[in-house]
Amino acid sequence: MSDSAAASPSRRLWPEWVTLAARLVLGVVVLVAGLLKVTQLDASIQSVRLYQILPWDVAAYVGTAxxxxxxxxxxxxxxxxxxxxxAVVGSLLMLAFIIGIASVWARGISIDCGCFSPGAAVDAGQTQYPLEILRDTGLLLCGVWTVCRPRSPFAVDNWLFAPVTELADHPESTTAEDKEPTR
Amino acid sequence: MTQNNRERLRQAQAAAAKQQRLNRIIGVGAGVLVVVLIGVFIGVLVQNQSHQAATSAAAVTPPNATSDGKAIVISPGVTKQGAPVVELFFDYQCPYCKLLETTYGGTLTSLAASGDIELHYRTMSFLDASLNNDASLRAGIAATCADTVGKYSEFHNEIYTEQPETEGEGYSDTALRDSIPAALGIIGNDLTTFQSCYDKQSTKGFVTTMGDLGIQDLQSINNQVSTPTVHVNGKDLPVSDIGQVQPDGLLDLIKQHA
Incomplete structure (x- = not known):
């Protein structure tokens, strides 16, 4: 009895550990990307403009926000x-980046130093596009996984969305409470 | 009866606990939203502030700037009638810009000095975004500050001499503020003027705007932003074409495209 009870929750737990890893990876990358940009909002705005997707003035707001x-x-x-x-927001960000890079790539725009002698010199910008898309796709998968299975250990949500627990001297209502959706 | 009362009490307690849970979720959610909104608000505020500071009393427009703020003119006032306008778009952190400069820069500046072309230098700082630094902007500020002491062209060349081997290492403040002026013999009052201009970032607004206008023109004319780019009378002169000619054939090539 005690053996099976110990085994089943741990088997149930492994996706939660994957979620923990996924949200940490995506979270750290997104946080660092934001920190690198926040001190140089001018550069952030300019890099949004370089994608030539958004109108000039809209790019300023997007680049700041x-x-x-x-x-x-x-x-x-x-x-x-x-x-x-x-995770939904993080996934949408990654999706936007992937679309941006793909569109820039498809249009043959190099967001880097130009090509002095086309063909002769390898354009650094061009070769990086597939890698960047690959990286962002991996991060998108982390996001999608977390959207599908948001439960994980060491999360504020575990406290925030904790089910309502009844007083200890009313065990029958605790079981009723268990049927309630916790999230 | 007592059973009924106890039941009612329990229900009340359960409702209170649920309400508490809901309040907790709403409270934390609202808190997060407020913090993000305040962050965005501060970001916009700081952004406006820095633009205001750039256009405030400390702001300096380089003396050889064009009136539309798009470029710095090399050797102004000596241009012959009908000479083609050559615009050079560059970023101080771009290795190919250095290559173009080393090969053709001298020819371009002497053609400007003889009045055969009207030479406009258009500084871009868009590589800062991809290289995650602010070296292009600071180099642009330093060069335009050098214009206030009449050393723009020389300073421009010297920056490229100091360009690091690896793209992205950027320029140190020491190089821009001290070594380059020393190498060019900027001393005394001129040095004080230059350094105060650089320290206060007096030309930052000008350089930022120059970069924005450069991006706008490159996007509309070339449909892509890359440096180096050369325009003759507002049309693209492919840099690959320039690469085909020796420096002494550059004027003919420019005239063909004019």
Whole structure:
């Protein structure tokens, strides 16, 4: 009895550890990306403009808001607060980056130093696009996993969304409470 | 009866506990939202502030800047009638810009000095974004500050001499503020003027705007932002074409494209 009881929750637990890893990886990357940009908002705005997707003025707002949203999303994912919503935001960010890079790649725009002699010199920007897309796809998978299975250890959510526990001297109502959706 | 009362009490307690849980979730959620909104607000505020500071009393427009703020003119006032306008778009952190500069920079500046072309230097700082530093911007500020003491062209060349082997290492403040002026013999009052301009980032607003205008023109004319790019009378002169000619054939090539 005690053996099976100990074994089943641990078997149930392994996806939760994967979620912990996924949200930490995505969270740290997004947080660092935001921190690198937040001190240089001019550069952040300019890099949004270089993708030539958004109108000139809109790019200024996106370039300013993006690092702050990234920092917030990163912190929420790392701490496991509103994990599912944060993972949705993180996944959308990654999706936007992938679309941006793919579109720039497809249009043959090199967001890097130009090509002095085309063909002769390998354009650094061009060769990096597949790698960047691969990296962001991996991060997107982390995000999607976390959206599907937001439960994980060491998460603020475990306290925040803790089920209502009845007083100890009413065991019958505790079982009733168990049927309630906890999330 | 007592059973009923106890049941009611338990239900009340359960409801209170649920309400408490809900309040906790809403409270934390609202807190997170407020913090993010404040963050965005501060970001926009800081951004506006830095732009205001750039256009404030400390702001300096380089004396040889064009009136539209797009470029610095090399050897102004000696240009012959009908000479083609050559615009050079570059970023101080771009290795190919250095290559172009070493091979053709001298020819371009002497053509400007003889009045055969009207030479506009258009500094970009877009590589800062991809290299995660601010070296292009600071180098641009230093060069335009050097214009206030009449040493723009020389300073421009010297920056490329100091360009690090590895793209992305950037320029140190010491190089831009001390070594390069020393190498160019900027001393005394000129040095004080230059260094105060650099320390206060007096030309930052000008350089930032120059970069924005450069991106706009490259996006509309070349449909892509890359450096080095050369425009003759507002049309692209492919840098690969320039690579085909010797420096002494550059003027003919420019005239063909004019």
């Amino acid at each position: 993006l690092p702050i949203i990234e920092i917030a999303t990163g912190l929420l994912l790392i701490t496991g607060t509103f994990t599912r919503i944060s």
